Amino acid sequence: MRSSKVLLVTLATVVVLGACSDSDGDATSTPEVTPATPEATADAPTSETAAVSIEAEAHEWDYTPDAWTVTAGEAFSIEFINDGGVEHDWTVLKLDEDIEKAAEFEESMVLLEVEEVPGQESRTEAFTIDEPGTYQVICTISGHFNSGMAGTLTVE
């Protein structure tokens, strides 16, 4: 009994010592391997999320720019920057749902939207529109469309 315990302790010591000298030997090669992995994984999400990025800056009472173009069936990301002092949104209406005054607007006309962003804040979202066409973009916050917050999203 006693002699086998001693043997076990001795074996464990050899394993620990062996592990120590092993990791010391690998120490020089480990840093070379590590940087390659983050680079490889960083590339993958970028190509997945959106090939095209557009930007819309909101002010009282317009967007800059007020016309954007994206590709049908391909994801795009929209960076919506509210440079104004009150909340604004960026709402794309369904094809052929163009309105001429805010009173015509109904929630059922909405294809997609970057919902209300407070003044001096921004948000980036990604969308995909499959059907080519010319889509009307409006700010749905009361009074804003009538004051001129509208634009055009061309999907081609």
Ligand SMILES: [Cu+2]
């Ligand atoms: Cu607005």
